[in-house]
Amino acid sequence: MRLPGLFRPHPRPARRPLRQPPFARSRLRLAGFLFLGCYLVIGGRLAMLAMETEPSRVAWPSPPSKARPDIVDRNGAVLAMDLPTASVFAEPRKMVDVDEAVEGLMQVFPNLDPVDLRKRLSSRSAFAWIQRTTTRAERDALWALGIPGVGLRDELRRLYPNGRAAAHVLGAVNVDNIGISGIEKWIDGQGLQALRSAGMDMDSDDLEPIALSLDLKVQHALTSELEKAVTKFSAIAGAGLVLDVTNGEVLALASLPDFDPNVPTDALKPDRINRVAVGTYEMGSTFKAMTTAMALDSGQFDLGSVLDASSPLRFGRFAIRDYRGQNRALNIPESFIHSSNIAMGKMAMAVGPERHRAFLGRLGQLDRLTTELPENARPLFPAKWGELNTATISFGHGIAVTPLQASMGIAAVVNGGHLLRPTFVKGSDPEARTLAREVVSARTSEALRFLMRLNARVGSAGKADIDGYFMGGKTGTSEKVVNGRYDSGTVLTAFMGVVPAHAPRYLFMTVLDEPKPLPETYGFRTSGWNAVPVTGAIMARVLPILGVAPSPAPFDPFPTMISARAWGSNLFRADTLAASRAP
The missing domain is CATH 3.90.1310.10 (Penicillin-binding protein 2a (Domain 2))
Incomplete structure (x- = not known):
């Protein structure tokens, strides 16, 4: 019996769409942003670690040694x-x-x-x-x-x-x-x-x-002869320089004891300083070349001027005397070749302390000399510059400068008056290094060249005179200060030589620190017996290297020796004429 409606299909109810809670989408967005932020933080930290270069945080430091030019x-x-x-x-x-x-x-x-x-x-x-x-x-x-x-x-x-x-x-x-x-x-x-x-x-x-401006062959010759001298005279140190006075280029510089730059720690030893550019010394009578130039350039003196050197120059209890003085009146050439302290003091005092100080300032002797070398020294001189200071500084005592500084000053008074800052770089522009164009007149400069040549012919520079090269020079011997006082038994000797004297091209400077007397020097330790012959030996080796040949001319471009009473303006004109005829 079929029950009506028992297996009759039952209609399904309509399906409702699922609805998300209103806050679900916000949660998803928030979670996404959180994950993205975490990834950004991690990525940023990784980038920072990759860029980190601080040696303490990495296994390998940055390459320490860098290339340098030859x-x-x-x-x-x-x-x-x-x-x-x-x-x-x-x-x-x-x-x-x-x-x-x-x-x-x-x-x-x-x-x-x-x-x-x-x-x-x-x-x-x-x-x-x-x-x-x-x-x-x-x-x-x-x-x-x-x-x-x-x-x-x-x-x-x-x-x-x-x-x-x-x-x-x-x-x-x-x-x-x-x-x-x-x-x-x-x-x-x-x-x-x-x-x-x-x-x-x-x-x-x-x-x-x-x-560089250096010539390696000249450098070897200079150092070799200087080493021989330091050993021969048992000096505690030595220094030398070859300078081109026409452009200020340094062709060689030696300071002993020296060091091997392949072992740079040796340079830290106290006795290894650069005595040419850093050491400050009282350069002694080499300063008389600058004093004489100042006196002649002032117009108050000429080559015929006469000064009384028969008695010491006194300042209260202090007296200035000559070493092996002539004890008589001296003209300017005699004062120069006999290296009279008294005559130099009188000339400087006649010019006056203010003008004396100003002249040395124009010659660059009162300021720190700066070159390419970072190592340099400030000169030492009295803050108050009176007559006594002028008298002693006139012959190189009471003022301490570097040998390079003194060489610059001497170069200026013999090269026509052009003060050039020395350089160690080849081809450096001389115009950019010109400190003064006429520190002395051309006439004064020629007079100084004549006096330096005369000193080589009949004065203390004779042991450096080489036939055919017409060398001129000025010696200097200064007592060193020991325990606060000058010690006559401890000296520094120096020599400044120029070649050729009538038309200077090269200046040779030599310094020996505490040279000892020898039997062959008859017990003397002054510059004429040690620094001068050493410089002559250096010149004999260096000048041929530089292509300077001795002149075959039978005459000297400067007159040899004329009676002291005849020295004056007429001689100066004759000397100028002779120099113009020199080869």
Whole structure:
């Protein structure tokens, strides 16, 4: 029996769409933003770590040694260059056996401190230097040992192939190849350091060589003869200079004792200073050339002027005397060749303390002399400049300057009056270094050249006179201060020589510190017996190198010797005429 409607299809109710709660979408968006923010933070931190360059946070520090330009002499001879090398480093965290590593490294580098080495290798740091710069033999020995956690890293090392030659000019660099003295430091200050700071990584081939004014052959000759002199006279030190008076270029500079720039720590020893540019000394009677030039240029004196040197010059209890004085009246040439302190003092006092100080100031003797070399010194002179100061400074006592500074002043009074700042760079513009164009007149300059030549013919500079070169010069011997007082037994001797005297081209300066007397010097220790013959030997070697040939002319461009009473304006005109006829 079929029940009506029992299996009758029942209509399904209409399906309602699901509705999300109103806050569900907001939750999803928030979660998305949170995940995105986390990823951004993590990514940003990873980027920061990748860009981090601070050595303390990374295993490898940035390359420490940077390329430098070669340094060459005026003829292209290499004085300094970069040499590829390698440094030894360790990664302490990767050490397998510290004891074995210490033992192996000590075999290759016996100068290392084993206690310090063990301490560094036992640390948990990621990186440690073991030895900066190595030789090829050391690298081969280390490579053969194969110590785990120890490696080699390419670097650059500064090499000075000529050893001690021109060390005080070249200077030195530190272990990171950064200049610390001399021309090396000057180079960094000319823009090289700025390029490094800007991140420019340059090779040595990208840098133009620096050409110095030095001549390596002249440098060797100067140093060799100076070393002989220091040994012969048992001097505690010596210094020498060859200067081109026409443009101020320094052709050679030596200061003994010197050092090897390949071992820059030697330069730190107190006796290794650059005595030419840094040492300040009372230059003695070499200052008389400047005093005489001042007196002649003032118009108050001429070559025929006569000064009474028969008695000491007195200032209260203080008296100025002549060394082996003539005890009579002297004209200007006699005062010069006999190196009269009394006559020089009287000339300077006649000019006056104010004008005397102003004249030396114009000659650059009262200011710190600056050149390419960072090392220099300020001259020492009295703050109050009275008559007594004028009298003593006239003959080179009571004022201390650098030998380079004194050489600059002497060069100016013999080259026509042009004061040029010395330079150690070849081709440096003389106009840019001209400090004064006429510190003395051309007439005064010629008179000084005549007096210096006369001093070589009949005065204290005779032992440096070389046939055919017409050398002129002025000697200087100054007592050194010992325990606050001048000690006559301890002296500094100096000599300034110019070649040729009638048309100067080169100035030779020599200084010997505390030379001792010898039997052949008859017990004398003054400049004429030591600094002068040494300079003559230097000239004999250097002048042919510079291409200066002796003149075959049978006459001297200056008259030899005329009666003292005849010296005057007529002689000066005759001398000028003779100089104009010189070859």
